[in-house]
Amino acid sequence: MIAYQYYPGCSLHASARDYDESVKGVLGCLEIKLEEVPDWNCCGATITPSLNQLQAQILPARNLALAAENKGDLIVPCNACYMSLKKVQHNMVKYKEIREGVIDIFSQTGLSLTGMPKVRHLLEMIMEDIGLAKVKEMVTKTLKDIKIVSYSGCQLVRPLGFDDPEDPQALDQLMEALGAKVLPFSQKSHCCGSSLITTQPELAFKMVDSILEEARKVGAEMVVVTCPMCQLNLDAYQGQINNKFNRTGELPIIYFTQLMGLAMGMSKSQLGIQRGIVSSNKALEKIG
């Protein structure tokens, strides 16, 4: 049994419980053990760096300090957390002032940053450590050509991500392995507006609409996501955005782990699928 450390991030304990449930369900089936980092805190997401650079490092850095060096890679299911954690590691190596600032603050608390674990996105771990062959083996109920677009979002792939930043491939490949029909989609790694949805809704609504509109145009039945932030923006605001731009047609926004779980024979409720605001029932009818 391979063991990993797990940093769920705030969303997965709140607005994205469905994601958390499906992650645990799927990894359980794959016999992978996750150990949650003790006493973790918010990563600061995209908001804190605009307030104070140094303090913005402290939030994610503390999580890295709490994680153990030798208990396996740190697996992160949220794109925003993934990037904050990776960025702080990068900044500590690249910028002397940041390194010294963080060390100085930590020295007052007894935390230490020697020996940080490797930070990896959940999708990255599934693709690289488990592999498509094993995933295919686990599929008991193929997705029968459900038409999807895979929307990786921006922080999975840039600036320090693991897939092609302009045309990510991992999510497409994984969905194909489950039997879904992946449609061509040019906005795979576009930004969903993230927290601008609360501070500059006009702008973020346009961004989300552009993503949803292309998905509808290419004929998608659902949009597959890897991030609770993207899911929230595309799902919870969809009604408002469709009204504003006069669009018809609802698109369920589903986590990749939820589709994995279904394909591996788990039930909708085990995977939290009923929690989505736009219902997936119709899109999932095909596979019963």
Place this chain on the structure above:
Amino acid sequence: MSDHKIGVYVCHCGSNINGVVNCAKVTEEIGKLGEVVVAKDYKYMCSDPGQEMIKNDIREKGLDRVVVAACSPRMHEPTFRRALEGAGLNGYLLEMANIREHVSWVTKDKEEATKKALSLVKGAVKRVKLHEPIEEREVPVTNTTLVLGGGISGIQAALQVAEAGHKVYLIEQKQYIGGNMAKFDKTFPTLDCAACILTPKMVDVGQSPNIELYTSSEVIKVDGYVGNFTVTVREKPRYINHDKCTGCGDCASACIMKNRIPHEFDEGLSKRSAAYIPFPQAVPLKAVIDDENCLLLTRKKCTLACVKACGAKAINFNQHETIHEFKVGSIILATGFDLFDAKRSPQYGYGKYPNVINGLQFERMTNASGPTSGHITLADGTEPKSVAVIHCVGSRDENYNKYCSRVCCMSSVKFAHLVKDHCDAEVYEFYIDMRTFGKGYEEFYNRVQEEGVHFIRGKGAEVAQKDGRLVVKAEDTLLGQYREIPVDMVILNTALEPRVDAEKVAQTLGISRSGDGFFMESHIKLDPVTTTTDGIYLAGCCQSPKDIPDSVAQGSAAAAQSLAIIATGKVKISPISASIDSEQCAGCQICIGLCTYRAIKLNEETLRAEINEAVCKGCGTCAAGCPSGAIKVSHFNDDQLLAQIEGVLA
């Protein structure tokens, strides 16, 4: 140990050294060492008065060793060696301590700098005592030149050497010469027609009695050293007898594969036959049969329509590749560049949207003898009403190439002008910075601005399709606004990159490449034409992206280097070389693999390694690697190096 009379000269290099190192103090301390009979510091040691000072001291005080503490020996070792020789002392009785690049330029700490400078000079003093006089060697040269690559820079170099009355072998990989320039219609900044200025030069190459042109050819081996290279060239068969072919093109019209093969010269915008004439002004203007697509050559079955059509009976399917061997004195590399493959940046939709094209495709479109007879057209044959030009695709980008490709701002401006001129569409240029640096370039840019072209400062981020039209998305950094501009055609002005086979060529010739992948010059400012291998010179885009004026200038400069070698009739070879003590050599051959210059060979009879001193650069890699300690490098022997270390640590 006999007593030496050593003179030590510490240079201020203006404030370059003296601003950080206390030169007076170094001089004073060094003056106290035994055997140092004179120690002086001076503002510019390399100046005439500085050199005179050294010469006078040698004559008057009878110095027999000299130490100069100044800049890098790469800069002025030859200068000071000449000064010693001017006063009758062998130039190798000099040692330089580099207290500029190694000291004053790398720290601000004056105290530490002065300490380090002193240590280095002490090391030099200890070392110079063990120097021995060495005589430089001279070897005769072969008065022929090989030019590799027949683009504008190679053509220029070949013509100049030939005009001076010397033989040139011009080797071109493609079936024709002219390189990328042959594809253009107009050239910036003056918009003269590319063919009008290039074709006469290509014809001269074809007609010059001093130039032997080999097309469809590549260099497969280079042996020897400056003045005396032996180059092996493989010439691929064209399946056409050049003496008989009249270039009429009847074979092309008859060929069964007619209009079926994407034409490289037209950047895939037109189709050709398997037997074809590359382009109407090609030199040589002879047909060629493409062995990858000819039915007879690939499937051994064809009606031989070309053979029947050829009145001159020029087609010969029994041709084989030929191997040639040339003896040459120098080699000029002019292999040019490759265009960045825009598919590597999928966000621009190249290969996905038919109306997204690259710069060379646009050049072919505007060329009167090109695939659209000079008309700018969309995939459906209509004229565009608006065109976007995206700068810096694959250039100035951490993900691809960090460097600026230098010519594309200007060619983008040229594209804008050509669009305006041909079809009066709206043109939007998306740029990061406008780099219009050359003679007449800014003026050309201003002129095109006045033609009503929209210049948007912001890198084109993405090309998408919306409601059947292309849309360019970008942040307009002058407006501080995100913009989406719908257009009919997008021209991606992609980077100039090192050729795909650059590494192979570098290895065959034994030269280096710089970090960006282009061939490396020996000094980026003062010696941009010479490689680190004597007798091999660079011209044009194989050294770095550049425009036609610069390529031509460098072609001429490379020709001048070759002619200089020929004019002197002999070349000086650095006497610093390695030698093998054959008694000690165990014949393990480790050194052979280590030598980048391929100077070491196994003597088949004695089974001991042997160094060709003319090829050896004296780098010392072999000496460091020899497990038997059988290799010594003159002027860098163990005793000298140990003495230097001892001096530095003292």
